[in-house]
Amino acid sequence: MTFLAQPRIGRLAGQFGLAFALAMAGAGALLYWQARAQIDDEVETSLRREQARILVPGAPQDTASIARRLSALTGGRVISDKGHMLLAADGRTIWGRIEMAPPPPGFADVSFRDGRPDWREGHALTARLSDGARLVIIEHSEAVENIHAMLPRTALILVIISIVVGSGAAWLFSALIAQRLARTMAAADALARGDLSQRIPDAGLDGVFAQQVAGLNRMIERMADMVHSQRQFASHLAHDLRTPLTRLRALLQADMAHTDEAGRQLLDRAERECRSIIAIFDALLRLSEIEAGRHPTAMAPLPLAPIIEDVAETMEPVIADAGSRLEMGTLFPATVRGDVGLVHQLLVNLLDNVALHTPAQTCATIGLSIAGDEAIITIADNGPGIAEAQRDRVMQPFERGTASNRPGSGLGLAIADAIMRFHDGSLELADNGPGLAVRLRFPLLTAGMTTF
Amino acid sequence: MTQKPVLVVEDDPIIAGVICRNLAAWGHPSLHALTGREALALEREGAVGAIILDRMLPDIGGIEILSQWRASGCNTPVLMLSALGSVQDRVEGLKAGADDYLTKPFDDAELEARLAAICRRNQRKGDDLAVGRLRLDNAAHRAFLGDAGIDLNRKQFSMLAYLMRHADRVVTRAMLLENVWGYAFDPATNIVESNLSRLRGRLQALGCDAVETLRGEGYVLRSAKCGA
Numbered sequence: 001m002t003f004l005a006q007p008r009i010g011r012l013a014g015q016f017g018l019a020f021a022l023a024m025a026g027a028g029a030l031l032y033w034q035a036r037a038q039i040d041d042e043v044e045t046s047l048r049r050e051q052a053r054i055l056v057p058g059a060p061q062d063t064a065s066i067a068r069r070l071s072a073l074t075g076g077r078v079i080s081d082k083g084h085m086l087l088a089a090d091g092r093t094i095w096g097r098i099e100m101a102p103p104p105p106g107f108a109d110v111s112f113r114d115g116r117p118d119w120r121e122g123h124a125l126t127a128r129l130s131d132g133a134r135l136v137i138i139e140h141s142e143a144v145e146n147i148h149a150m151l152p153r154t155a156l157i158l159v160i161i162s163i164v165v166g167s168g169a170a171w172l173f174s175a176l177i178a179q180r181l182a183r184t185m186a187a188a189d190a191l192a193r194g195d196l197s198q199r200i201p202d203a204g205l206d207g208v209f210a211q212q213v214a215g216l217n218r219m220i221e222r223m224a225d226m227v228h229s230q231r232q233f234a235s236h237l238a239h240d241l242r243t244p245l246t247r248l249r250a251l252l253q254a255d256m257a258h259t260d261e262a263g264r265q266l267l268d269r270a271e272r273e274c275r276s277i278i279a280i281f282d283a284l285l286r287l288s289e290i291e292a293g294r295h296p297t298a299m300a301p302l303p304l305a306p307i308i309e310d311v312a313e314t315m316e317p318v319i320a321d322a323g324s325r326l327e328m329g330t331l332f333p334a335t336v337r338g339d340v341g342l343v344h345q346l347l348v349n350l351l352d353n354v355a356l357h358t359p360a361q362t363c364a365t366i367g368l369s370i371a372g373d374e375a376i377i378t379i380a381d382n383g384p385g386i387a388e389a390q391r392d393r394v395m396q397p398f399e400r401g402t403a404s405n406r407p408g409s410g411l412g413l414a415i416a417d418a419i420m421r422f423h424d425g426s427l428e429l430a431d432n433g434p435g436l437a438v439r440l441r442f443p444l445l446t447a448g449m450t451t452f
Numbered sequence: 453m454t455q456k457p458v459l460v461v462e463d464d465p466i467i468a469g470v471i472c473r474n475l476a477a478w479g480h481p482s483l484h485a486l487t488g489r490e491a492l493a494l495e496r497e498g499a500v501g502a503i504i505l506d507r508m509l510p511d512i513g514g515i516e517i518l519s520q521w522r523a524s525g526c527n528t529p530v531l532m533l534s535a536l537g538s539v540q541d542r543v544e545g546l547k548a549g550a551d552d553y554l555t556k557p558f559d560d561a562e563l564e565a566r567l568a569a570i571c572r573r574n575q576r577k578g579d580d581l582a583v584g585r586l587r588l589d590n591a592a593h594r595a596f597l598g599d600a601g602i603d604l605n606r607k608q609f610s611m612l613a614y615l616m617r618h619a620d621r622v623v624t625r626a627m628l629l630e631n632v633w634g635y636a637f638d639p640a641t642n643i644v645e646s647n648l649s650r651l652r653g654r655l656q657a658l659g660c661d662a663v664e665t666l667r668g669e670g671y672v673l674r675s676a677k678c679g680a
Binding site: 036172242243245246248249250251253254260274278279282283285286289310313314315317318320321322341344345349352355412 | 464466467470473535537539540555556557558559560570605606607633634635636637638639640642643645646647649650
């Protein structure tokens, strides 16, 4: 599902198409020069043969003899694709009807006109006679002209074809890769949500893809083993620590009856400490339970506004007893997929923080809004806030801002964060200028009133 | 509450000893079983009034024993004790037929209150509750003392209903959190204390001061103070 929305694949196809087109253009240019060289070679051979036919060895090579010979060979007409000219040393035409600038001796590319109005391209072979006159033989390069005429169209077609084929092939290839990656990503998403039974399917894969999937699956297997033993450890710890704690409390309470007032106070304090150890321990177990994604209740469509109202009703007296105030902001109706018990705990934890960690006279507001495909619960207060540098730290277990002697397990925000991740959402601490704004972003299921 | 003995199924001798001593102090005779097999034998031989059942026993698990009892038609109220405190563990215990589930370590007051509550479980159930002249109107979310009435919010109403259903019995903070709020977690703040003080304020406005705080134990609604 994710690979359809990947802009990178499209860009990759474009880059591939361009590279392919450049390679094709290079190949085209090479072919062109090759063809030109071949044609020039043939033309030059033919010009040399023609020159040998006119400048016959042993025969007189003066201007007048050559002119006679030319007239005898051609009858004064241009009969082949070759033209002949005899120029005097000063450039004046002695024989022939071709207009052209006098070329240097040897081979040269020339423009010429032989009675027709248009100038044509040709290849010329010029020989200097003994008396300073020049014999010029010109061959009209029709093949070269044809190639030149075809060149722009051929090049255009070549570029278009190569872009289309290159991009298409690249797109197809990336789409196939993306399709394979999509399976990996679906499994990765499920794993991220805590479902460690997921493995990446390897059906139909070969080569590096099969190797990669096998490697990833081995890694997941190892991770699952580690998480499993950690969970076992937590649950054994639960049992092994709870039993002695139960005994300890039972003994403390039993002794309470047989002691004097001072002793009773001491036992009372010991019992309170015992109670807070248990509270931290419970919160820690709860955190690992949520993070493992093993919470038993089923996820269901959950309208958020009634839950917020319910928790606000519960927490308003608590915050009032702490000397502060809780106000209701706007609650836009929004439904998300969620676990009702966890969302209750989430909001209670965060409002607990307002009661425990802000000074008296603080005013907190809780509201619900919708932005794009997210439902956002915002709890904003005008208390002292949390400095930006501290915000990441306070989300970690057992961190509680600057004042470390405050009550609570030190796990409230870590649990809230775990609950948001459990819901594929996020918890964000922001500046409320002044104060703290906690934003809880849930993936939105439906907006507006629902009939659940 | 009951003259029949309470069966305590617990393999840890210290914890079992304290429970039995407490039961004696509250005026209940008790029977003690160290293993699951013993427990099955004792419940079969003589009727017991209630059972406190540890979930983890050396031979047969608490859940298994409970399932056997419930399958054979035994309706004795069971309070399950366990060191396993997750929501899932709790749900499993209640599904197997436990009337309540208490996580170790626990308070003796908590145990007493819960034991009393499950023994009376089927007694007061009706829509409109009344204790003395204090009466609840379920539909209107109002409390009446004689003809005078006050509005209560949902939490105050549920708390009062729960207290009235357990009139003259101790109701603990954890019992209120579980039954009024349905919270399986322990909030850091005094949710119960703050909301209860609001409820008490509302009742005092009505001229009724029946809810009493028992320090270290919980709360009790005195029927004698609900108007003659």
